[in-house]
Amino acid sequence: MALSREQMAMRVARELQDGFYVNLGIGIPTLVANYVPDGIDVMLQSENGLLGMGPFPTEDQIDADMINAGKQTVTAATGASIFSSAESFAMIRGGHVDLTVLGAFEVDQQGNIASWMIPGKLIKGMGGAMDLVAGADNIIVTMTHASKHGESKLLEECSLPLTGAGCIKKVLTDLAYLEIEDGAFILRERAPGISVEEIVAKTAGKLIVPDHVPEMQF
Amino acid sequence: MSGFDKVVNSYEEAMAGLEDGMTVIAGGFGLCGIPENLIAQIKTMGTKELTFVSNNCGVDGFGLGVLLVDRQVRKMISSYVGENALFEKQLLAGELEVELTPQGTLAEKMRAGGAGIPAFYTATGYGTPVGDGKEVREFNGRNYIMEEAITGDFAIVKGWKADRYGNVVYRDTAQNFNPMAATAGKITVVEVEEIVEPGELDPAHIHTPGIYVNRVIKGSFEKRIEQRTVRQG
Numbered sequence: 001m002a003l004s005r006e007q008m009a010m011r012v013a014r015e016l017q018d019g020f021y022v023n024l025g026i027g028i029p030t031l032v033a034n035y036v037p038d039g040i041d042v043m044l045q046s047e048n049g050l051l052g053m054g055p056f057p058t059e060d061q062i063d064a065d066m067i068n069a070g071k072q073t074v075t076a077a078t079g080a081s082i083f084s085s086a087e088s089f090a091m092i093r094g095g096h097v098d099l100t101v102l103g104a105f106e107v108d109q110q111g112n113i114a115s116w117m118i119p120g121k122l123i124k125g126m127g128g129a130m131d132l133v134a135g136a137d138n139i140i141v142t143m144t145h146a147s148k149h150g151e152s153k154l155l156e157e158c159s160l161p162l163t164g165a166g167c168i169k170k171v172l173t174d175l176a177y178l179e180i181e182d183g184a185f186i187l188r189e190r191a192p193g194i195s196v197e198e199i200v201a202k203t204a205g206k207l208i209v210p211d212h213v214p215e216m217q218f
Numbered sequence: 219m220s221g222f223d224k225v226v227n228s229y230e231e232a233m234a235g236l237e238d239g240m241t242v243i244a245g246g247f248g249l250c251g252i253p254e255n256l257i258a259q260i261k262t263m264g265t266k267e268l269t270f271v272s273n274n275c276g277v278d279g280f281g282l283g284v285l286l287v288d289r290q291v292r293k294m295i296s297s298y299v300g301e302n303a304l305f306e307k308q309l310l311a312g313e314l315e316v317e318l319t320p321q322g323t324l325a326e327k328m329r330a331g332g333a334g335i336p337a338f339y340t341a342t343g344y345g346t347p348v349g350d351g352k353e354v355r356e357f358n359g360r361n362y363i364m365e366e367a368i369t370g371d372f373a374i375v376k377g378w379k380a381d382r383y384g385n386v387v388y389r390d391t392a393q394n395f396n397p398m399a400a401t402a403g404k405i406t407v408v409e410v411e412e413i414v415e416p417g418e419l420d421p422a423h424i425h426t427p428g429i430y431v432n433r434v435i436k437g438s439f440e441k442r443i444e445q446r447t448v449r450q451g
Contacts, residue, residue: 047321048247049394056449064250064441065378065392071248072447082390084397084425085247085273086329089322093342117347122306123318125298130348131322134341165345 002174003191007218008142010035011172012101015140016042023047023092023132025102026070028142032101043077045097047128049088052080069128089128093135100136102129104143104168106158109205111168111180113141114160126163133164145173145202152204154178154185175199177216184208189216224384224434225413229259232407232435236265236372239292243328243370244272244282245399248301248444251392252281253409255437256374261285269293271368273324273395278302280442289313295368297321301444320348323365325398330367332401332430337366373403376439377410377426381417384408384431385424393425400426409437 003011009031016022016036023045024030036042044053046068053068054075061075068074076082091097104115113133116126133139146152154171171178176199177189184206190199192215200207226232233256236242242260246252257276260268261284268291275294276283283302285291293315300306308314319327320342330338339362343349353364375396378389386408388396400406408426413436 046391048250049391056447058450059448062443062446062448063390064443065390067248067250067391067443067445070445071250072445073443074447076390082393084393085321085325085395086398089325093322093340112345122300122310124300125296125318126320126348127298128321130320130346131342134344135322162346 001193005031008172008174010218011177011216012140012142013037015099016040020098021045022099023097027103029101029103047088047092049083049085050076050080052077089131092131095135095137097136098138100132100139101142102132104141105160106153106155107141107168107171108155108158109180109183109185111166112158113163113168114158115163117161129163133167139168140170140172141168142172145175152202154203154205156205187213189214191216222383224431225382226433226435229255229435232256232433233259233263235405236260236263238265239267240371241269241271243373243399243402244270245375245394245396247273247394249281249442251376251394251396253374253376254439256407256409257282257284264288266290267292271295271370273297273321275299275305276302278304295319297324325395327365327368328398328402331369332398335367337364339364368402370403373399373406375400375406375408377408379412379414379419380408380410380434381414381419383416384428384434385419386426386431387419387423388425397426401430405432406430407433409435411439
């Protein structure tokens with residue numbers, strides 16, 4: 001079975017380490033916050049200017065001046081700090097965020113990522129995505145392995161305009177966990193019940209399959 | 219010390235001098251921390267052909283979105299737009315120009331503009347459409363693009379409290395782009411929820427020192443929420 005959105009978030013959460021500052025994008029990445037392992041403390045960075053994002057507010061805690069990067073009302077966690085957008089992106093661009101998790105349309109074997117623009121469709125903008133991928137060393141991209149029509153999203157070369165060049169080293173799809181090294185995807189883990197053959201068939205870019213590819217456990 | 223008294227008493231006075239074709243830098247992220255009454259005043263004035271430098275363009279009927287109704291905006295320099303139907307319509311009709319700029323680059327362009335730095339190099343956008351036509355330079359084995367600073371004829375800013383001398387503090391994440399915007403306007407106008415006497419704000423806690431600020435006005439704010447999300451208490 002392909003991983004559910006929740007299982008993808010659970011798998012990403014295993015990469016968290018105690019003391020990590022983490023930026024989570026919109027969608028599946030946001031769910032990662034629900035699966036922080038016991039005994040581990042992480043601080044969530046929201047690029048509009050909040051380090052230490054807490055849970056959503058209760059009805060009587062709602063405050064129009066407290067929002068996250070998705071423009072949702074939030075609270076500040078104990079020990080949080082709040083700052084300007086320039087300060088926020090100094091943290092991001094300066095490589096101070098330990099882990100960034102974000103979605104994408106396509107990733108290629110050179111570590112290029114396309115996530116913001118589909119020619120012919122209305123372009124809303126890149127928001128902070130280009131800064132995040134340029135600034136972070138440790139990025140996990142979460143996306144489905146192939147489109148609804150079965151077209152691979154792990155490509156030899158991205159077909160869409162890029163968000164960042166050569167900056168992605170880890171990809172978690174609904175079928176597999178892969179790393180990108182020296183111009184190739186390396187298959188590190190497969191989703192429970194998913195065969196190596198299926199992953200090979202759905203990966204358009206160069207894929208290296210090690211002798212042993214463990215199945216993820218949940 | 220009256221030379222330092224920045225307080226004005228009407229929104230007409232606050233935005234006096236704004237003319238057609240000017241560039242206005244606006245603070246705010248989404249609808250959070252936007253100078254909503256200063257925007258409303260620009261709508262009342264009917265000033266046209268304006269360029270706005272702002273992370274977003276409001277929504278239909280609120281924030282900068284209200285300026286689209288009478289086609290007062292010629293160009294937006296933003297990181298994320300299109301939360302409003304009218305915006306989309308004018309963009310597709312070619313009545314509105316958009317220069318999409320990565321969020322961190324946008325913040326830094328304002329910061330640099332206010333700090334007298336004409337341009338800077340960033341890895342953000344290298345190898346993407348954002349980097350097209352821009353100077354590329356390699357530092358320590360990595361490629362960076364040159365981005366130019368932005369300054370505005372006006373900066374419109376939303377603060378929480380200000381003293382009469384124009385020292386400003388922001389509240390929570392309503393800070394966002396406001397401190398950078400405040401530095402980058404030839405005329406910087408700050409609207410706040412409360413004006414206090416000099417000395418009442420802790421000097422060490424001032425976010426925007428009064429030197430950047432030309433006019434301060436007290437307003438009342440709707441503070442519309444874009445995505446109301448709650449948990450059960």
